[in-house]
Structure formats: C-alpha cells, structure tokens
Amino acid sequence: MSAPEVIFDDVSKFYGEILGVNRVTLRIPPGITSMVGPNGSGKTTLMNLMTGLIQPDRGSINVRGLSPLDPEKLMRITGYATQYDAAPRGTTGFQFVSAGLELYGHSRAEAARLAWKALEIVGMTEAARRKVAAYSKGMRQRIRLAHAIAHEPEVLVLDEPLNGLDPLVRAETIVLFRRFANEGRHVILSSHVLQEVDVISDQVILIANGMIAAEGEIRTVREEIHERPSQFQVRCRDASQVASLLFAQDHVAEVRLHEDRKGMLVLTRNRKVLAEALSRLAQDGHVIESIIPADEDVDALYEYLIGGRQ
Amino acid sequence: MAVYRRGYQRYQGAYTSHFTRLLAFPRFSWRRLMSQRLVDIVIIVSLFWPVACMLFVYLCHHTELWQGLGGGLTRILSVNGQFFHVFMTVQSVFAVLLAALAGPGLIAPDLANNALPLYFSRPISRLDYVLARILVLVGMISFVTWIPGLFVFGMQAGMAGWGWLVSNWRLGAAVFAGFAVWSLLLSLVALASSAYVRWRIIAGAVVLGFFFVLAGAAQMIKQVMGADWALALNPGEAMSRIWKVMLGVELDAGPGPWACALALSVTALILCWILERKLRAVEVVS
Numbered sequence: 001m002s003a004p005e006v007i008f009d010d011v012s013k014f015y016g017e018i019l020g021v022n023r024v025t026l027r028i029p030p031g032i033t034s035m036v037g038p039n040g041s042g043k044t045t046l047m048n049l050m051t052g053l054i055q056p057d058r059g060s061i062n063v064r065g066l067s068p069l070d071p072e073k074l075m076r077i078t079g080y081a082t083q084y085d086a087a088p089r090g091t092t093g094f095q096f097v098s099a100g101l102e103l104y105g106h107s108r109a110e111a112a113r114l115a116w117k118a119l120e121i122v123g124m125t126e127a128a129r130r131k132v133a134a135y136s137k138g139m140r141q142r143i144r145l146a147h148a149i150a151h152e153p154e155v156l157v158l159d160e161p162l163n164g165l166d167p168l169v170r171a172e173t174i175v176l177f178r179r180f181a182n183e184g185r186h187v188i189l190s191s192h193v194l195q196e197v198d199v200i201s202d203q204v205i206l207i208a209n210g211m212i213a214a215e216g217e218i219r220t221v222r223e224e225i226h227e228r229p230s231q232f233q234v235r236c237r238d239a240s241q242v243a244s245l246l247f248a249q250d251h252v253a254e255v256r257l258h259e260d261r262k263g264m265l266v267l268t269r270n271r272k273v274l275a276e277a278l279s280r281l282a283q284d285g286h287v288i289e290s291i292i293p294a295d296e297d298v299d300a301l302y303e304y305l306i307g308g309r310q
Numbered sequence: 311m312a313v314y315r316r317g318y319q320r321y322q323g324a325y326t327s328h329f330t331r332l333l334a335f336p337r338f339s340w341r342r343l344m345s346q347r348l349v350d351i352v353i354i355v356s357l358f359w360p361v362a363c364m365l366f367v368y369l370c371h372h373t374e375l376w377q378g379l380g381g382g383l384t385r386i387l388s389v390n391g392q393f394f395h396v397f398m399t400v401q402s403v404f405a406v407l408l409a410a411l412a413g414p415g416l417i418a419p420d421l422a423n424n425a426l427p428l429y430f431s432r433p434i435s436r437l438d439y440v441l442a443r444i445l446v447l448v449g450m451i452s453f454v455t456w457i458p459g460l461f462v463f464g465m466q467a468g469m470a471g472w473g474w475l476v477s478n479w480r481l482g483a484a485v486f487a488g489f490a491v492w493s494l495l496l497s498l499v500a501l502a503s504s505a506y507v508r509w510r511i512i513a514g515a516v517v518l519g520f521f522f523v524l525a526g527a528a529q530m531i532k533q534v535m536g537a538d539w540a541l542a543l544n545p546g547e548a549m550s551r552i553w554k555v556m557l558g559v560e561l562d563a564g565p566g567p568w569a570c571a572l573a574l575s576v577t578a579l580i581l582c583w584i585l586e587r588k589l590r591a592v593e594v595v596s
Contacts, residue, residue: 051431053591075433077320086425090342102334103432105325147428152321183318 011059031202079153335442356404360458391557413500414513484556
C-alpha cells in the first residue's frame with residue numbers, strides 16, 4: 001500500500017484580487033517537510049488550505065485520503081499551530097490545551113489525560129498551572145505545540161514552530177518532529193531559519209510569489225538546477241596538482257584553491273563525471289581525503305531559486 | 311524518499327456530542343466573566359427589582375396588611391400582564407448593561423489575537439463558534455431576565471393557586487419567550503459590535519449606543535414625518551410592543567406586533583451578516 005500523502009492538484013487561491021497561491025501541484029509524503037519562502041510567498045496560505053481553514057478557488061486538495069471539504073473528519077487528523085499567541089486571556093497552559101481537546105470531542109477526563117501527556121512531551125508540566133500570559137516566548141511556543149499535538153494528529157502543520165526556542169528545547173523539539181516523522185506522520189512546517197530546515201527536513205518546498213519554485217528532497221532539487229554548476233569542497237594533499245588536472249576537464253567550470261593549499265572548491269556541470277574523475281585520480285595515487293557538496297543545502301537552493309528572482 | 315512504517319494508532323475512543331463540544335466555550339467564558347467585579351455588581355443590582363416584585367406579589371396575597379390604607383390601594387394591587395410587562399421592561403435594561411459589559415470580551419480578543427484559525431482548525435464551524443458565544447451571553451443574561459421572571463411567576467402561581475395558573479399560564483410563557491427573544495437580540499448586538507470593534511471599551515459603548523441611537527432616530531423620524539411606524543425602528547420599543555401583545559396588555563397607537571417583529575428580524579439579519587463578514591479563519595484582503 002502506498003504511503004498516505006498530502007496532495008495539491010492544480011490549486012489556486014485568491015484573496016479578492018490578491019494572489020495567495022497559483023496552480024500548485026504537490027505530493028507531500030510522510031516525514032518532515034519544510035516550506036521555505038519569503039514573507040507573503042504563500043506558505044501560510046498552503047497551510048490554511050491543507051487544514052481546511054480556507055477553500056481553494058480552483059483545484060482540489062487531499063489530505064491522507066480526506067478532503068478539506070469534510071472538515072469534521074479532516075480536523076481530527078490534523079494539528080495546526082499558528083504563529084500567533086492565541087490563548088484566551090486568563091487561561092492556564094493546562095486549560096488551553098485541555099479546552100482545545102474538548103473542542104475535538106474528548107470528554108473532560110480524556111482531555112485532561114491527553115493534555116498532561118502533551119504537556120509532558122513538550123516539557124511544560126511544571127508551568128502548566130500558570131497563566132499563559134505569564135509565559136516566556138519559548139514557553140508560549142511550546143504550549144502552542146502541545147495544543148497542536150495533544151490529540152495525536154497524523155498531519156502536524158506548524159507555522160514557524162522553532163521561533164523563540166532556546167537551543168536545548170529546539171533540539172528536543174526537532175527530536176519530537178523526527179519521532180513523529182518516523183511513525184509515518186506528516187510534519188509540515190514553515191521556517192525562515194534555513195540552516196535548521198536543512199538539518200531537520202526530509203523534503204523542502206520552495207515557494208515564491210504564490211508559486212512552487214521547487215519541491216522534493218534537497219539533493220534531488222539541487223540536481224535539477226542545471227544552469228548552476230554544482231559545488232564541491234575537495235580536500236587532498238596535493239591540491240595544486242589535482243586542481244590543474246580537474247580544471248583541464250570540460251565539465252569543470254571553476255576551481256578555487258583553498259588558502260592552505262590542502263583543498264579546493266570545484267564547480268562542475270556534471271556531478272557524475274566529476275565523481276568518476278576524482279575516483280580515477282585516487283586510483284592514480286592522489287590522496288583524496290574528502291568530497292563534500294558545498295551547495296546541497298536550502299540556503300543555496302533559496303539563493304538559486306528564490307533569491308535570484310527578487 | 312524515506313520509507314516510513316506506520317508506528318502510531320489513531321484515537322479509537324468515543325467522542326462527545328456536538329453540543330457538549332460547544333459547551334467548552336461557555337464554561338471558560340462564564341468563569342472569566344463572573345470574576346469581573348462590574349459584571350457581578352450589575353447582576354446583584356439587577357436582582358433588587360425581582361425581589362421587590364416578589365414582595366409586591368406577597369403583599370397582593372396578604373391584603374389584610376393593607377386594609378388600614380383603604381380599599382382603593384387594594385384594588386390596584388393585582389398581578390397581571392401589565393405587572394409582568396413593567397417587570398420585563400426594567401429587567402431588560404439590566405440585560406442591556408450586562409450585554410454591554412460581557413459581550414465585547416467574547417470575540418474582540420479572538421480577532422485581536424488571531425485566535426480564529428486556532429478554533430476553526432478544530433471540528434467546529436463558524437456557526438458553532440457564534441452559537442457557543444451566544445450561549446455565553448444568553449446564559450449570563452438569563453440570570454437577570456427569565457430566571458427571576460419565572461421565580462416571580464412561580465411565586466404568584468403558588469400563592470394564587472391552580473385556577474390562576476390554568477387561566478394565566480400564558481403570562482409565564484410570555485415572560486420566558488419574550489426574554490429569550492430579547493436575550494438573543496442583545497447577544498447578536500453585543501457579538502456583532504465585538505466582532506466589528508476590536509477595542510473592548512468602545513465595543514461596549516457601541517452596544518449601548520446601538521439602543522440609544524436607534525431610539526433617538528426612531529423618535530426623530532416619528533416627529534419629523536409623523537410616522538408611527540418609525541417606533542418599530544427602536545429595538546427596545548419594538549420588543550416592548552411585542553411583549554405587550556404576548557402578555558395580553560392593550561397596545562397603544564403605533565406599529566403592530568408583526569411590523570415590530572419584522573423590524574427586529576431585519577435587525578437580527580443585519581447583525582448576522584456583520585458576524586458572517588467578520589468571522590473568518592483567515593483575514594480576507596479585499
């Protein structure tokens with residue numbers, strides 16, 4: 001059986017005359033998917049569409065077999081954490097989470113049980129009886145996360161979930177996302193911290209001006225960008241010699257020696273041929289210590305696909 | 311793409327009913343509202359008049375206490391439709407005050423905090439959300455309207471006996487239904503102003519202003535154009551005229567009950583339209 005996916009089929013959404021997203025076609029598999037794009041690019045619109053908060057003007061959406069037109073069912077399997085502090089004034093962290101569960105249809109006792117479980121997962125049990133208004137930014141972020149995960153959703157949609165978290169909690173939160181992903185759930189998040197996206201994501205969706213610039217695993221996306229030579233950091237003992245041998249090859253666009261003369265940055269138009277060339281050099285007795293892709297990260301993709309357009 | 315094994319289980323337990331889910335809203339809101347001193351003061355003060363009315367009912371059934379004051383006074387002491395109309399008119403003012411105090415805090419903060427996406431990403435609709443908020447207000451207003459009203463009616467029925475109850479049950483039904491309609495209208499006014507004006511104090515003033523301004527406008531149109539129907543534009547007057555008919559009290563010159571009902575229905579529709587426009591999960595840019 002194929003994995004349940006979140007599918008956008010030719011989806012467009014306009015707010016009056018303003019474009020939200022235009023003709024988006026996506027298949028998002030389970031795992032951690034990061035949506036990256038500048039402000040106003042359409043990330044939140046995509047999130048709102050997949051959680052059924054807004055309906056598309058065109059196209060259809062399918063969330064693990066459910067349509068957003070059936071919100072009663074869809075919302076039971078989705079958990080959404082917006083980037084806003086939406087807790088009603090005067091409520092404690094526990095009340096905020098358990099009231100949310102009651103709205104899902106859990107009995108008070110069951111809501112209390114699930115709320116404590118979620119609060120424990122995000123490390124907020126000690127502060128649970130305090131009012132949300134008195135929480136720090138990081139604590140509010142965690143309570144929103146608890147609110148979103150408390151009903152054990154299959155699709156977790158999180159708007160900037162790592163903002164305001166200290167490094168330790170951030171690491172714990174990423175572990176939690178990974179656990180969810182490993183269980184076969186969807187964790188779909190938006191983030192502006194590209195390094196973080198790089199580390200945690202199974203796949204990325206790059207979005208600009210309401211249109212998808214690229215989607216898929218970061219490496220696959222990078223391979224698709226033919227007009228930009230791929231960059232590799234190569235460390236070796238006889239760097240000058242290796243550099244001259246590589247530069248003689250047609251696929252190599254540029255070679256930049258490192259200052260310490262023990263490595264170089266190689267820009268190639270054909271990754272496969274470069275790999276073969278380096279393999280041959282190694283067989284000829286050159287000591288190649290490491291080959292590391294230098295632009296297979298979201299930063300580079302963002303720069304190539306979105307940064308260049310602005 | 312990584313291959314994931316499904317390692318979790320969907321919730322298999324039972325869910326509560328749709329209505330039970332909605333009660334989660336009022337439970338928290340009532341607790342918060344009852345902790346506001348002004349709300350408590352209005353509720354307490356609003357109970358003075360029902361207590362006075364109960365005393366009146368008691369005195370009506372103990373005429374021996376009045377015999378020294380002459381027969382004329384005894385004759386006007388009767389619990390009838392007019393009595394309940396006066397009771398409802400006084401209590402309706404407290405209901406307006408309560409709606410102005412409690413209503414603005416129900417939607418405005420949700421809009422200001424962008425909390426609507428949070429609610430609407432749960433299995434509740436916009437209609438559910440409005441119904442839940444109406445429940446909060448109707449529940450609060452009930453404390454000062456039909457609940458004391460039925461206490462007064464019950465006391466009168468208890469003292470007057472079965473025969474009075476059989477021939478006057480309609481008064482009790484009118485107190486309940488009349489206040490129910492008034493509570494609903496007040497709730498819609500308070501919620502619409504809360505949705506329209508995000509600053510709570512201003513929203514409260516808008517609730518009071520709604521009744522004062524319409525009352526003034528209705529009176530002005532009546533004076534300038536000499537049109538009695540204009541009184542139906544004053545929600546308080548329109549409601550009062552409907553109550554009179556329901557209680558069997560003679561109606562003076564002016565619009566009839568159906569015209570008043572029509573005016574109130576149109577008002578309610580406009581308020582619903584405002585709520586429909588303002589309560590969106592996502593801000594719609596025009």
